[in-house]
Amino acid sequence: MAKRIDVSGLSAYYGSHKAIDDISMTVEPRSVTAFIGPSGCGKSTFLRTLNRMHEVTPGGRVEGKVLLDDENLYGAGVDPVAVRRTVGMVFQRPNPFPTMSIFDNVAAGLRLNGSYRKSALNDIVEKSLRGANLWNEVKDRLNKPGSGLSGGQQQRLCIARAIAVEPDVLLMDEPCSALDPISTLAIEDLVGELKERFTIVIVTHNMQQAARVSDRTAFFNLAAVGKPGKLIEIDETERIFSNPSVQATEDYISGRFG
Amino acid sequence: MSHATTVRDIPTPAPAAPKPGLSSRSLPRLAPLGFAVAAIVLGVGLGLAAGWQSRVQWGLISALFFLVISYVTTSVVENRRQARDRLATSLVWVCFLLAVVPLASLLWTTVSRGSERLDGYFLTHSMAGVLGPEASGGVYHALIGTLEQVGIATLISAPLGLLTAVYLVEYGKGALARAVTFFVDVMTGIPSIVAGLFILSIMLIAGLEPSGLMGALALSILMIPVVVRSTEEMLKLVPNELREASLALGIPKWRTILKVVLPTAIGGIATGVMLAVARIAGETAPIILLVFGSQLINTNPFEGAQSSLPFYIYEQYKIGEAASYDRAWAAALVLIAFVMILNLVARGIARWKAPKAGR
Numbered sequence: 001m002a003k004r005i006d007v008s009g010l011s012a013y014y015g016s017h018k019a020i021d022d023i024s025m026t027v028e029p030r031s032v033t034a035f036i037g038p039s040g041c042g043k044s045t046f047l048r049t050l051n052r053m054h055e056v057t058p059g060g061r062v063e064g065k066v067l068l069d070d071e072n073l074y075g076a077g078v079d080p081v082a083v084r085r086t087v088g089m090v091f092q093r094p095n096p097f098p099t100m101s102i103f104d105n106v107a108a109g110l111r112l113n114g115s116y117r118k119s120a121l122n123d124i125v126e127k128s129l130r131g132a133n134l135w136n137e138v139k140d141r142l143n144k145p146g147s148g149l150s151g152g153q154q155q156r157l158c159i160a161r162a163i164a165v166e167p168d169v170l171l172m173d174e175p176c177s178a179l180d181p182i183s184t185l186a187i188e189d190l191v192g193e194l195k196e197r198f199t200i201v202i203v204t205h206n207m208q209q210a211a212r213v214s215d216r217t218a219f220f221n222l223a224a225v226g227k228p229g230k231l232i233e234i235d236e237t238e239r240i241f242s243n244p245s246v247q248a249t250e251d252y253i254s255g256r257f258g
Numbered sequence: 259m260s261h262a263t264t265v266r267d268i269p270t271p272a273p274a275a276p277k278p279g280l281s282s283r284s285l286p287r288l289a290p291l292g293f294a295v296a297a298i299v300l301g302v303g304l305g306l307a308a309g310w311q312s313r314v315q316w317g318l319i320s321a322l323f324f325l326v327i328s329y330v331t332t333s334v335v336e337n338r339r340q341a342r343d344r345l346a347t348s349l350v351w352v353c354f355l356l357a358v359v360p361l362a363s364l365l366w367t368t369v370s371r372g373s374e375r376l377d378g379y380f381l382t383h384s385m386a387g388v389l390g391p392e393a394s395g396g397v398y399h400a401l402i403g404t405l406e407q408v409g410i411a412t413l414i415s416a417p418l419g420l421l422t423a424v425y426l427v428e429y430g431k432g433a434l435a436r437a438v439t440f441f442v443d444v445m446t447g448i449p450s451i452v453a454g455l456f457i458l459s460i461m462l463i464a465g466l467e468p469s470g471l472m473g474a475l476a477l478s479i480l481m482i483p484v485v486v487r488s489t490e491e492m493l494k495l496v497p498n499e500l501r502e503a504s505l506a507l508g509i510p511k512w513r514t515i516l517k518v519v520l521p522t523a524i525g526g527i528a529t530g531v532m533l534a535v536a537r538i539a540g541e542t543a544p545i546i547l548l549v550f551g552s553q554l555i556n557t558n559p560f561e562g563a564q565s566s567l568p569f570y571i572y573e574q575y576k577i578g579e580a581a582s583y584d585r586a587w588a589a590a591l592v593l594i595a596f597v598m599i600l601n602l603v604a605r606g607i608a609r610w611k612a613p614k615a616g617r
Contacts, residue, residue, distance in 0.1 A: 085508030109507035
């Protein structure tokens with residue numbers, strides 16, 4: 001299931017503004033890769049290019065290649081909708097659909113794609129909610145609106161919704177930044193479990209979190225405000241946090257940045 | 259004596275003006291009511307003394323007195339800041355009353371005069387064979403006309419307006435979207451008589467006869483821009499995060515709009531459509547031009563003249579008899595009730611469909 005991502009020479013633009021410049025990296029399957037770096041350095045933009053969500057933004061444009069197990073996501077004739085079914089995404093702020101119940105939220109991806117067997121739906125929803133460590137908390141109120149859950153529960157509901165469509169890769173854009181430490185811990189534990197089945201990429205501002213959950217860490221930086229963001233280095237998380245090969249990485253991690 | 263005191267005070271530097279405590283003299287909570295009563299007494303007294311006839315004049319003088327009394331009293335008893343605060347509050351109240359008084363008066367007059375004639379008979383009979391001065395006849399044919407014309411206009415305008423708004427919010431960019439927005443804005447300002455004349459010219463070119471449908475077409479010209487505008491605002495209120503969440507699940511854009519965006523906004527959209535219906539239900543000009551008016555029951559909106567409530571009111575008023583005035587008032591009451599019921603329905607839908615946050 002889990003797939004390898006090979007990025008080469010990728011640049012992304014907002015209109016005429018270049019947001020990230022010439023990024024190449026490999027994301028290993030069945031592992032967690034963390035993106036760290038200062039605000040505005042293009043981590044989230046880069047993440048969104050990995051499932052073609054960047055072009056949803058007005059003026060969004062991408063150059064370069066993203067290979068998902070040898071298939072170029074930006075190749076001619078590739079359907080962005082099909083890409084997004086393969087590469088799921090969890091956002092910074094929990095965003096369950098307010099008109100739908102907890103059950104319908106999890107089932108939304110399958111139902112609205114029209115690709116499911118009715119009889120299997122209950123099982124898939126239960127499996128996804130269990131996968132997101134939420135089943136025990138919501139099993140008695142599956143028909144209640146998803147927006148009635150707490151923030152941490154909502155975020156786990158969004159993760160359940162994302163894994164219900166069985167993607168190969170799961171992108172997480174600062175999934176814990178709106179949550180308290182206990183909910184954060186729950187999500188971090190969950191990430192550790194999910195990497196058995198998915199390739200996970202997580203953007204975070206919390207360096208302890210990157211150190212805790214990730215196998216590999218990529219550090220992004222930008223030369224100055226208004227300049228495009230660049231990938232400074234990517235390595236084993238242990239190396240990045242103990243003995244990075246670039247001085248800028250060490251400065252950022254040890255707080256001597258800028 | 260005082261001299262000695264002054265001398266003694268010199269060595270110690272004069273302490274800065276003592277900080278006022280947190281509590282100070284204040285007017286009782288019901289003071290504004292007192293001001294209002296005093297202002298009204300003064301206003302009425304002045305009006306009587308000067309022999310002014312107009313009650314409106316009395317009211318305006320009283321309002322002015324109210325503002326002055328509350329400002330002056332407060333600045334004397336409390337302080338300048340409180341006085342300005344009181345003045346602003348009083349102004350808000352006065353403006354609110356000035357806005358509400360005509361509305362309440364209109365409603366009161368319509369209800370009291372309209373209820374004289376309004377009964378089951380009035381609602382279920384037409385004006386067939388009724389002469390102007392006779393105190394019989396009813397509004398049935400006009401009610402049917404209004405319901406059908408407004409219904410057809412809504413059937414045309416709601417989908418057109420909804421889809422236009424979806425285009426503008428979800429797809430439109432560049433010159434075309436700007437042009438559509440511009441023309442929608444222009445259409446909002448089209449006087450109803452112009453919309454009527456436009457359909458009339460088409461009717462004459464195509465050799466069509468007056469009918470309810472023609473009126474409905476003119477009404478939908480008036481209704482579409484209102485629906486587009488309100489729906490557009492409602493769709494813009496749907497958080498972008500929901501669209502992104504749906505797209506990121508691999509749901510195509512059209513299904514995202516249909517299953518996520520529209521259901522989230524449906525309450526507001528329904529309210530907007532109902533308000534647009536309320537707006538066109540009172541239009542007279544296109545009906546005079548295109549539906550022609552009739553005293554008879556014609557349930558077929560596609561053929562022959564019909565009546566409608568606003569047209570009926572106009573027609574009865576023109577007759578100029580006591581009985582016809584009564585009918586006009588009763589019909590006005592029916593029209594207001596119709597619009598009010600629609601509004602209540604819209605609110606009901608909005609509440610029923612609004613995203614629930616219950617646990």
